[in-house]
Amino acid sequence: MSKLIIAIPSKGRLQENTHDFFARAGLQVTQPGGARNYRGAIKGMKDVEIAFLSASEIARELAAGTVHFGITGLDLVHESIADPAGSVHIVTPLGFGGADVVTAVPKAWIDVESMADLGDVASDFRNRHGRRLRVATKYVNLTRSFFAAYGIADYRIVESAGATEGAPAAGTAELIVDITSTGSTLHANNLKILSDGVMLRSQAHLVASLSADWSETALAGARAILDQVAAEEAARIHKLVRAKVPDRKAALEAAAEEGVSELFEGVAGEVLTLLCPKAGVAACARKLIALGASRVTVETLDYVFGDENPLFAPLAVKVTAA
Ligand SMILES: Nc1ncnc2c1ncn2[C@@H]1O[C@H](COP(=O)(O)OP(=O)(O)OP(=O)(O)O)[C@@H](O)[C@H]1O
Numbered sequence: 001m002s003k004l005i006i007a008i009p010s011k012g013r014l015q016e017n018t019h020d021f022f023a024r025a026g027l028q029v030t031q032p033g034g035a036r037n038y039r040g041a042i043k044g045m046k047d048v049e050i051a052f053l054s055a056s057e058i059a060r061e062l063a064a065g066t067v068h069f070g071i072t073g074l075d076l077v078h079e080s081i082a083d084p085a086g087s088v089h090i091v092t093p094l095g096f097g098g099a100d101v102v103t104a105v106p107k108a109w110i111d112v113e114s115m116a117d118l119g120d121v122a123s124d125f126r127n128r129h130g131r132r133l134r135v136a137t138k139y140v141n142l143t144r145s146f147f148a149a150y151g152i153a154d155y156r157i158v159e160s161a162g163a164t165e166g167a168p169a170a171g172t173a174e175l176i177v178d179i180t181s182t183g184s185t186l187h188a189n190n191l192k193i194l195s196d197g198v199m200l201r202s203q204a205h206l207v208a209s210l211s212a213d214w215s216e217t218a219l220a221g222a223r224a225i226l227d228q229v230a231a232e233e234a235a236r237i238h239k240l241v242r243a244k245v246p247d248r249k250a251a252l253e254a255a256a257e258e259g260v261s262e263l264f265e266g267v268a269g270e271v272l273t274l275l276c277p278k279a280g281v282a283a284c285a286r287k288l289i290a291l292g293a294s295r296v297t298v299e300t301l302d303y304v305f306g307d308e309n310p311l312f313a314p315l316a317v318k319v320t321a322a
């Protein structure tokens with residue numbers, strides 16, 4: 001039976017955070033063949049294999065079905081996969097690698113603030129110069145569909161592999177489409193983002209391939225991994241709240257308004273143990289005190305395992321139906 005293969009970034013911006021993400025979930029990625037070997041494992045999970053690839057290769061391998069899971073940016077999922085909804089399943093966002101894919105023009109173009117302005121300039125440009133406006137980018141597909149949505153057709157894409165922001169100053173393109181997070185590269189190159197020029201807000205995601213060989217072994221591996229990931233996620237967004245209250249039922253009703261769920265069955269007079277979303281903790285504590293608790297303690301959790309796994313269930317439905 002085929003093992004579960006997880007592709008993770010071997011270099012670049014997502015690598016370090018990916019490592020931290022696995023560590024948080026209590027999963028230790030090992031590279032038994034040494035740092036130059038592109039296959040690895042997860043300690044204690046013999047049916048799971050790690051493939052170290054670049055972020056853009058990971059998107060392509062997911063589409064091809066040669067890996068089951070991959071960690072990559074949403075920008076690459078949408079750029080490199082022709083039919084994302086049909087070929088991959090987004091398991092969960094990971095909270096790092098945030099960046100926007102944007103349309104940016106020279107700051108000197110004072111009359112161009114929006115995509116509509118750009119459309120006007122594009123037609124003018126063609127009439128005046130007898131050639132089309134050039135857009136430097138590596139996001140060829142995203143650019144085509146975004147520009148089409150604004151009815152802009154008078155342009156030509158100049159494929160750029162790197163240093164895209166330098167293209168206007170170098171005279172190889174008039175404007176660019178690229179990814180930005182701090183904005184400092186755009187600023188340094190005297191470029192500005194158009195007001196409605198953000199085509200995608202990206203971050204790193206855990207993504208599953210729908211065309212991979214989802215053998216029983218692979219599914220069991222996915223379940224084991226996602227149990228730990230979901231348990232860590234649930235722990236991160238909740239706090240454990242404890243209080244002794246005279247009227248257990250009234251306290252539970254009040255706490256429920258803060259999105260609290262009761263963790264363990266108990267009887268009146270015993271300590272009430274609640275799982276509370278972080279944002280509701282203070283309000284929940286106030287309510288419990290108003291209902292007679294003399295103290296409310298709040299604790300941080302490492303893991304919250306549940307009988308249902310919100311990450312695995314939707315994936316299982318898709319890959320077993322396929
Ligand atoms: N400021 C940023 N600039 C570019 N990408 C970012 C930024 N912040 C986060 N990312 C994310 O990191 C992903 C990978 O970027 P990285 O530079 O590591 O690889 P790459 O440039 O695609 O390299 P390769 O040529 O090896 O595929 C991007 O696709 C994007 O999802």
Ligand SMILES: O=P(O)(O)OC[C@H]1O[C@H](OP(=O)(O)OP(=O)(O)O)[C@H](O)[C@@H]1O
Nearest residue numbers: 162163178179180181182183184185186
């Ligand atoms: O908004 P900023 O914080 O300035 O980041 C944007 C820059 O980061 C990326 O390049 P990267 O550093 O990943 O190098 P690369 O082009 O070789 O991938 C991207 O292509 C931009 O050039």
Ligand SMILES: [Mg+2]
Nearest residue numbers: 012013162179
């Ligand atoms: Mg990069």
